[in-house]
Amino acid sequence: MPRVRRILETALYVEDLDRAVRFYESVMGLNTMSRGVRLAALDAGEGTVLLLFLRGATTSGASFEGGWIPPHDGAGPAHFALAIDADELDVWRRHLVAEGIDIESEVSWERGGRSMYFRDPDGYSVELATPGVWPVF
């Protein structure tokens, strides 16, 4: 049985690619590694990648010299979570509020972790989670 190492790429499908890149760069602090008209790829840390696709722009697949990328597309408001350090939860809360982001909810988990939920510009439910949410984090 071969092995999956980890989740590498998580994709969001956005209405306005500039707006989404601005949010994930300036509010969330991620760095863009690659940027085209239909896709931005951001370094999300520890070998994970956040892909921002222009919604509806990838429904036909894409050919390039390296091969063919099959079609895909998605609609929200889906959920994903980003890991943060426990001692940065308060800093994140202040930072998001200063950026004009509404904190939609905060949750305490049995294992001691905490989560903070808010929306990105496309309505995705973004969670920031501290260690103690899952057996593996």
Add this chain to the structure above:
Amino acid sequence: MPRVRRILETALYVEDLDRAVRFYESVMGLNTMSRGVRLAALDAGEGTVLLLFLRGATTSGASFEGGWIPPHDGAGPAHFALAIDADELDVWRRHLVAEGIDIESEVSWERGGRSMYFRDPDGYSVELATPGVWPVF
């Protein structure tokens, strides 16, 4: 500026939770950490978590003793990628074919990485990617 450590959770929204769990356990080799009627959480390796939500079951949010989880939902056929080791790509290909999975495409990237694409039972575009796809992997 506070720091994002990595992507922690990636969510898929599925028509049949049993079918999806079976696929990600028996074909992809992931272990289920937690299972309810609307959600299964699978260990996807290296501190990442694959969440399988029953589509349409999380549109009203969820309250529990620890707080309130805001509503979310999603529709595909979205894309996500799993990291694998380079020397396991051939083993993965044989394994998927033996499981009756059609390989939809294979791609070679400029940095030397390779990707293999196929569909999960809900039509999500799953990619297995070897190192050399991104500057960070």
